[in-house]
Every structure is written in structure tokens, then in C-alpha cells.
Amino acid sequence: MFNGILIEKDEAGYRASYQSLSEEMLPAGDVTVAVEWSSLNYKDGLALTGASPVVRRFPLIPGIDFAGTVLESQHPDWHPGDKVVLNGWGVGETHSGGLAERARVRGDWLVALPERFQPRDAMAIGTAGYTAILCVMALEKHGITPGDGDILVTGANGGVGSVAITLLAKLGYRVVAATGRLHEADYLTSLGVAEVIDRAELAAPGRPLGKERWAGVIDTVGSHTLANACATTRYGGAVAACGLAGGMDFPSTVMPFILRGVTLYGIDSVMAPRPLRQQAWARLAEDLDLTRLHLLTREVPLSQVVTLGDAFLAGQGRGGILSIVRGSLLPQFPPHRPPRPGPPLQGISQLHGTSPLLPIVHDNGQQMRSNTQVQVSRTEGPKHLYMPHLPAARPPPSMQTTVTPHRQAPALDTRIRRNEALFAHDCEPLSCPLTDPR
Numbered sequence: 001m002f003n004g005i006l007i008e009k010d011e012a013g014y015r016a017s018y019q020s021l022s023e024e025m026l027p028a029g030d031v032t033v034a035v036e037w038s039s040l041n042y043k044d045g046l047a048l049t050g051a052s053p054v055v056r057r058f059p060l061i062p063g064i065d066f067a068g069t070v071l072e073s074q075h076p077d078w079h080p081g082d083k084v085v086l087n088g089w090g091v092g093e094t095h096s097g098g099l100a101e102r103a104r105v106r107g108d109w110l111v112a113l114p115e116r117f118q119p120r121d122a123m124a125i126g127t128a129g130y131t132a133i134l135c136v137m138a139l140e141k142h143g144i145t146p147g148d149g150d151i152l153v154t155g156a157n158g159g160v161g162s163v164a165i166t167l168l169a170k171l172g173y174r175v176v177a178a179t180g181r182l183h184e185a186d187y188l189t190s191l192g193v194a195e196v197i198d199r200a201e202l203a204a205p206g207r208p209l210g211k212e213r214w215a216g217v218i219d220t221v222g223s224h225t226l227a228n229a230c231a232t233t234r235y236g237g238a239v240a241a242c243g244l245a246g247g248m249d250f251p252s253t254v255m256p257f258i259l260r261g262v263t264l265y266g267i268d269s270v271m272a273p274r275p276l277r278q279q280a281w282a283r284l285a286e287d288l289d290l291t292r293l294h295l296l297t298r299e300v301p302l303s304q305v306v307t308l309g310d311a312f313l314a315g316q317g318r319g320g321i322l323s324i325v326r327g328s329l330l331p332q333f334p335p336h337r338p339p340r341p342g343p344p345l346q347g348i349s350q351l352h353g354t355s356p357l358l359p360i361v362h363d364n365g366q367q368m369r370s371n372t373q374v375q376v377s378r379t380e381g382p383k384h385l386y387m388p389h390l391p392a393a394r395p396p397p398s399m400q401t402t403v404t405p406h407r408q409a410p411a412l413d414t415r416i417r418r419n420e421a422l423f424a425h426d427c428e429p430l431s432c433p434l435t436d437p438r
């Protein structure tokens with residue numbers, strides 16, 4: 001028996017729970033791994049909450065990546081005691097994954113952990129860091145060198161963006177970061193960014209061709225941002241597109257490609273061939289400053305991961321969350337800051353009014369933090385509303401109560417997206433204080 005998270009879907013509905021699992025629950029595969037750490041990604045949040053149909057086989061252990069030690073192997077490349085890392089391959093979607101103490105996978109999916117790394121390091125890097133190096137390698141393969149000019153990184157404060165900046169700066173590139181959080185400019189500068197621009201500059205529909213600015217681009221945002229990035233890339237330059245944080249559309253024209261010879265590279269981490277992965281992990285071992293990365297990382301025990309599913313989703317736009325199986329990792333992009341006074345609270349006493357929005361901190365002794373935000377208002381008494389993605393204000397002492405979304409989180413999420421109000425009876429109180437993480 002081993003402990004893990006199981007996603008089930010049957011007459012009783014869609015649910016994720018932490019439980020004791022038997023070896024028979026493990027899928028077919030020629031290598032069994034004692035999982036030590038697993039990073040929590042946005043996709044894992046979708047799987048845990050059922051907010052999107054990420055899981056396509058039931059029951060299934062979620063977790064799209066893991067690092068650990070081989071226990072048993074029928075694969076010629078692997079032997080008990082080998083340290084390994086896995087990203088993607090449909091693990092945590094169609095094949096049971098990393099959010100359990102055991103995983104059974106195909107040996108062809110595994111990569112040997114570089115000697116420089118412990119399993120914890122690999123998951124602090126996570127799928128975000130591994131995707132970032134794939135993007136950097138695509139620009140390098142195109143022949144872009146530091147002398148060629150500026151590299152634009154969009155979604156700069158996110159997991160992929162932060163690691164991409166760190167890597168590019170270390171390699172000597174001049175990096176321009178596009179972000180919606182200009183107040184985090186100091187953080188981006190500390191990562192090695194030379195210039196910070198407002199992501200709004202790139203977010204609106206633009207012209208087919210603009211002023212040539214970038215030798216290369218790493219784009220995690222998609223939509224108009226990607227189209228504008230292509231339109232402002234220099235003659236012969238390249239754009240590595242890996243994300244859709246701003247939208248999955250691509251409202252571009254052929255002009256940058258046929259008049260400026262711009263190349264658009266699609267970056268996929270999930271099905272990337274094994275030799276590319278091996279190269280990517282070797283490059284991470286060579287080029288990534290782990291000290292900085294560990295500052296960005298938080299740990300969460302596996303037993304508490306299920307309760308964080310909604311926080312992963314609410315955390316989109318504030319970086320990913322990592323989980324450790326014998327513990328868990330929460331990366332913070334940017335890093336956690338001690339509380340500082342927020343703007344004065346307004347409207348808290350308004351009857352039937354809408355109060356400012358509050359960030360919520362799960363501080364139950366594990367020093368966990370989510371980016372979930374809570375809206376508090378009063379009708380017949382204090383009510384707690386769960387609303388992510390909205391501006392935050394400091395909670396008053398009278399409202400020092402946390403709420404967490406109810407088990408029916410997917411339904412709640414739909415309502416949140418529709419901007420509908422959620423009241424206290426939709427939520428389950430937590431026995432932990434509400435604090436301002438800013």
C-alpha cells in the first residue's frame with residue numbers, strides 16, 4: 001500500500017481524495033518509481049477540481065510530473081536506485097501520475113536526473129522550468145546569440161517566464177520583460193531583466209508589421225501578444241511560443257513571416273522526444289541558478305494537495321504551485337513578501353454592498369500560501385465570497401476568517417467566471433487566519 005491522490009468519476013460525481021492505494025491501482029509500465037517530489041501545475045489544478053476535462057481515464061492518480069528513485073525495472077536503461085525525472089507524456093491525464101508515493105510508467109518516458117540535482121531540485125524547476133529551457137534552446141538553434149539584440153519574454157512573472165529570464169540573463173542576453181505587474185519590476189530586475197514593459201503594450205490588436213525590436217521572443221501568452229511579438233521581431237528573428245495565458249487565438253497575418261523571414265517555433269513539453277528532454281535537463285543543470293529557484297519554492301505535504309486545487313487555478317497569472325509527495329513544493333513567482341499595509345478598506349459595513357477583495361492565505365502551520373482571493377460583503381452578517389483574479393485589499397480585523405471553496409469547486413468556478421457572487425454557505429470555513437500576503 002502507498003498514499004496518493006485519486007481522481008474518481010462515477011454516479012457520485014467527480015472527486016479527488018487523498019487515500020491509501022494498493023499496487024493494483026498502478027497502471028501498466030516497465031518501471032516503478034518511488035516518487036519523492038512532484039510539482040503542481042495549472043493542469044494539475046484543473047485535474048484536481050475537474051474544472052476542465054484534463055483527466056480522461058478513471059480512476060487516475062493526477063500529477064503531470066515527478067522526480068524520485070527507481071524501485072523496480074524491466075527496462076534495460078533503468079535499475080533500482082536510479083534517480084529519475086518525468087515530465088508530461090500524458091501522465092496525470094491518461095496515465096496515473098506523480099501525486100502519489102508510487103508511479104509506474106514506461107521507462108522510455110524517464111530522464112536520468114542530472115548529477116547536480118536532487119529530486120527536489122528537479123521539481124522546484126518543474127515543468128515550467130523545463131519548458132523555459134526548451135524555448136531558450138529553440139532560439140539558440142535558430143542561431144540567435146546575445147550580440148543579436150533584445151529578447152522579449154512575455155508572461156514574465158509566471159513560472160515559465162521567470163525561469164526563461166534567469167536562463168537568458170545567465171547566457172548573456174539582454175532581456176526585455178513584458179508583464180502586467182509593473183510593481184514587480186524589482187523582482188524581474190533581480191532575475192536579470194534589463195528593461196520592463198507593460199504587457200498592455202502588446203495586448204491590443206496591432207498592425208501587421210511594427211518597428212523591428214526583438215532578435216527573439218519567448219511567448220507564454222498567445223493571442224494579440226503573440227501576434228504583436230511576431231510583428232515587431234527583427235528580420236530573420238525567431239519567436240518561441242509555448243503558452244496561452246492570454247488566449248489561444250493567434251490573430252496575426254503572414255506579413256512577419258513572408259516579409260521579414262520571422263520564424264515561429266511551437267514549443268511542446270508534453271510529447272517532446274527523449275533526446276531533446278535529456279538535452280534540456282543537461283542544460284538546466286549547466287545554466288540554472290538553483291539558489292534563486294529555491295527562494296521561489298514552497299513545500300506542501302501530499303495530504304493537503306487536494307485542498308489546494310482551487311488555489312492552483314486562482315494562482316494562474318501569479319505563477320504555478322508545486323507539490324512534494326513526501327511534502328510538497330509551492331513555487332512563488334514572484335517570491336513571498338511579508339505583509340505590508342494595504343489601502344484603506346472601503347464599504348465593508350455596507351449592507352448588501354460589495355467590499356474590497358481579499359487575498360487568502362492558508363497558514364495552517366505548513367506556511368502554505370495560495371493566491372486565492374476572497375470577496376467579503378455583508379448581507380445579514382459577514383459573508384465570505386470567493387473571487388479569484390481581482391484586485392486585493394487588506395482585510396479588517398473583524399474579517400479575520402478564511403473560507404475555502406466548497407467541494408463542488410468546478411461549479412463554483414463556473415460561477416466565478418460568470419462573475420456571480422458566492423456566499424458563505426458555498427464555502428467551508430478553515431481554521432486558519434486570513435492574512436495579507438502582499
Ligand SMILES: NC(=O)c1ccc[n+]([C@@H]2O[C@H](COP(=O)([O-])OP(=O)(O)OC[C@H]3O[C@@H](n4cnc5c(N)ncnc54)[C@H](OP(=O)(O)O)[C@@H]3O)[C@@H](O)[C@H]2O)c1
Binds near residue numbers: 042178221225319
Ligand atoms: N507548451 C507547453 O508544453 C507548456 C508547458 C508549460 C506551460 N505552458 C503554458 O505556458 C503558459 C505559462 O505557463 P506558466 O507556468 O508560466 O504559467 P503562470 O505561472 O500561471 O504564468 C503565466 C503568466 O502569464 C501572464 N498572464 C496571465 N494572464 C494573462 C493575460 N490575460 N494576458 C497577458 N498575460 C497574462 C502573467 O504574467 P505577468 O503577471 O508577468 O503579466 C502570468 O504570470 C501557460 O499558458 C501554460 O499553460 C505550456
